[in-house]
Amino acid sequence: xxxxxxxxxxxxxxxxGNGAVSFRRELYVANGGPNGGDGGKGGDVxxxxxxxxxxxxxxxxxxxxxAENGDxxxxxxxYGKGGDDILLYVPLGTTIYNSKxxxxxxxxTSKEQRQVIAIGGKGGxxxxxxxxxxxxxxxxxxxxxxxxxxxxxxxxxxLADVGFVGLxxxxxxxxxxxxxxxxxxxxxxxxxTLNPQLGVSRDNxxxxxxxxDLPGLxxxxxxxxxxxxxxxxxxxxxxxxxHVIDMTGNYGTEDVIKNYELIRKxxxxxxxxxxxxxxxxxxxxxxxxxGQINLIYFKEKYKDKVIIETSGLKKQNIDKxxxxxxxxxxxxxDKTFDLEEKKELFKxxxxxxxxxxxxxxxxGNGKWxxxxxxxxxxxxxxxxxxxxxxxxxxxxxxxxxxxxTLRERGAKKGDMIQLFDVEFEWMD
Ligand SMILES: Nc1nc2c(ncn2[C@@H]2O[C@H](COP(=O)(O)OP(=O)(O)OP(=O)(O)O)[C@@H](O)[C@H]2O)c(=O)[nH]1
Ligand SMILES: [Mg+2]
Numbered sequence: 001x002x003x004x005x006x007x008x009x010x011x012x013x014x015x016x017g018n019g020a021v022s023f024r025r026e027l028y029v030a031n032g033g034p035n036g037g038d039g040g041k042g043g044d045v046x047x048x049x050x051x052x053x054x055x056x057x058x059x060x061x062x063x064x065x066x067a068e069n070g071d072x073x074x075x076x077x078x079y080g081k082g083g084d085d086i087l088l089y090v091p092l093g094t095t096i097y098n099s100k101x102x103x104x105x106x107x108x109t110s111k112e113q114r115q116v117i118a119i120g121g122k123g124g125x126x127x128x129x130x131x132x133x134x135x136x137x138x139x140x141x142x143x144x145x146x147x148x149x150x151x152x153x154x155x156x157x158x159l160a161d162v163g164f165v166g167l168x169x170x171x172x173x174x175x176x177x178x179x180x181x182x183x184x185x186x187x188x189x190x191x192x193t194l195n196p197q198l199g200v201s202r203d204n205x206x207x208x209x210x211x212x213d214l215p216g217l218x219x220x221x222x223x224x225x226x227x228x229x230x231x232x233x234x235x236x237x238x239x240x241x242x243h244v245i246d247m248t249g250n251y252g253t254e255d256v257i258k259n260y261e262l263i264r265k266x267x268x269x270x271x272x273x274x275x276x277x278x279x280x281x282x283x284x285x286x287x288x289x290x291g292q293i294n295l296i297y298f299k300e301k302y303k304d305k306v307i308i309e310t311s312g313l314k315k316q317n318i319d320k321x322x323x324x325x326x327x328x329x330x331x332x333x334d335k336t337f338d339l340e341e342k343k344e345l346f347k348x349x350x351x352x353x354x355x356x357x358x359x360x361x362x363x364g365n366g367k368w369x370x371x372x373x374x375x376x377x378x379x380x381x382x383x384x385x386x387x388x389x390x391x392x393x394x395x396x397x398x399x400x401x402x403x404x405t406l407r408e409r410g411a412k413k414g415d416m417i418q419l420f421d422v423e424f425e426w427m428d
Contacts, residue, residue: 007056007154008099010064013350014042014083016121016144017070019129021386023137024076034137036073036127039144040080042120043067047096047106049113050089056154059088067118070144073126080123091156093237098349099153106346117152119350121145124381130388139386145351146380160198160212161329163235165267166244167259168216169251171284173197175244175312176213179322184213190251191216196234203322209329212238219262222269232270239332240325241267241274244282247291247298256294257301278328280306282321287311351377360405363418368411368426370402370419379420403428 017039024032045067068083090096096106096117106115124142131138164172168190176182180199185192197213214231222232235241245260246252252259260281267274283298285291286309299307308324310317356373363369378400382393397403406417407428415426 006156007059008152009059009062009154010149010151011045011086011088011118012064012066012149013045013118013120013147014067014069015147016040016042016123017072017080018143018383019124019126019141020073020075020078021127021139021141022075031137034127034131035075035077036141037075037078037080038073038126038129039123039142040070040073040082041123042070042144042147043083043085044116044120045118046085046087046114046116047090047094047108048087048115049092049094049108049111051092051111053089053091055091056094056156059090059154067120067147069147070120070123072144073123073141077126077128082123083120085120090154093156095155097153097155099151104346105150105152105349115346116348118148118150119348121147121351135388138388140388140392141383141386142381143383148349148351150349160235160238161209162211162240162242162325163238164211164213164242164244165217165235166263166282167246167252168192168218170216170244170246171312172213172216172244175282175284175310176211178312178315178318180211182211182213196231201322201325203326204319205323205326207326207329209325211242217263217266219266221266232267232274235274236272238277239335240280240328241277242280242282242325244284245298246285247283247294248285248288249290249294256298260298260302278332280308280321280324280328283307283309285311285313287314287316358400358402358405360402360409362409366412366415368406368415368417370397370417374400375402375419384422 019038020036022036024035026032045065065086065088067086070083071080073080090108092108094108095104097104105117122145124144127138127141130140164176166172173184173186173193176184176197176199179201182197182199184197193213193215199211200208201211202208212234243263245256247256249256264275283295286295295309308317308321310321356377358374359372361369378396382389382396384390384393411426413426413428417424417426
């Protein structure tokens with residue numbers, strides 16, 4: 001199966017239901033009071049972590065994910081039913097972006113995480129809510145807020161416990177094959193591995209962990225050379241780095257110490273200093289004679305480091321390697337490396353975003369038009385289909401300073417003012 005780590009789709013939260021206008025009609029009561037109920041809230045679009053998931057594959061099956069609309073309010077003070085939420089499951093490690101703006105919306109880094117990404121529209125209030133001592137029989141009501149639509153890009157960073165890094169041809173993929181059920185391609189030329197490969201391993205104590213085999217790194221990788229940098233992000237969350245070194249010195253320089261330092265330098269100049277992670281060095285290909293000789297002075301130089309002599313090809317020292325990984329993981333099991341990143345505050349998308357604009361345009365010949373996000377919100381919320389609502393709508397425009405602007409710009413009595421699909425006469 002191809003490893004899918006990117007999905008694009010559209011989500012939409014539900015519209016709020018409209019409020020109702022109605023009046024009590026009871027036997028022996030001549031003029032009943034208002035009893036139009038409120039509309040129900042639209043459903044939210046919620047994302048949650050499913051630990052069992054390892055890819056975004058099933059999110060790619062659909063282009064749209066839509067939560068249910070709220071029902072409209074009804075007579076006799078009946079509230080509209082709220083729309084059902086929609087719950088989308090993502091694997092641990094998924095990052096959600098708004099693909100239009102590029103904004104990061106959410107980062108799913110813990111097992112229980114659950115987050116509303118698009119909030120459903122509020123239900124509109126029915127006329128029962130607008131009665132007061134001055135107006136006992138209002139025909140005021142509100143429309144529900146519309147739901148919010150967002151184009152989503154979901155990205156999955158491979159969440160491996162252990163990352164295999166090293167120069168091309170060092171034997172990383174061969175080692176992954178030797179220790180897991182994964183079958184990465186192996187060949188006697190550098191850059192054989194073009195995409196990160198995952199495998200699940202188990203040590204003799206029954207501890208299991210996920211290992212990621214990365215494409216080979218070269219000098220300058222942290223600056224974007226070779227295939228390096230785009231893949232280093234896959235091991236940002238690895239608890240252990242396994243540095244695989246070809247002890248025969250057949251690739252890179254002949255000097256295995258130089259080869260080792262070169263990769264360390266790349267790991268340390270990455271966005272997050274990866275050399276602070278627990279490290280296990282795999283002195284690899286020791287089945288070859290040259291490997292044995294280099295090993296002696298390599299071990300001499302790095303006395304304090306954890307070095308395991310291995311051969312992926314001949315499966316030498318595999319048990320020891322796995323136990324060392326298992327022990328180290330146990331030691332660091334409560335440590336997460338996300339802490340190095342700044343905790344970001346994400347925005348929840350909904351209809352109430354306060355950053356709208358107001359546009360008053362002079363069209364000439366005594367015609368004006370009003371447009372912009374904020375005006376649209378007021379217009380949509382307060383339908384001008386009853387006299388009371390018309391008054392309320394006027395009041396809201398006045399408060400927003402629209403009338404002052406019209407006056408300043410020279411609107412005259414009898415001018416026509418258009419907004420969206422209605423037209424008013426300016427009576428000032
Ligand atoms: N003698 C010997 N050869 C090995 C060993 N491990 C791998 N090789 C050989 O080295 C070559 C490269 O092995 P890969 O496992 O593809 O190396 P890699 O590090 O994944 O290479 P890239 O994907 O290019 O970074 C192959 O010809 C392997 O057969 C080993 O332990 N001993
Ligand atoms: Mg490889």
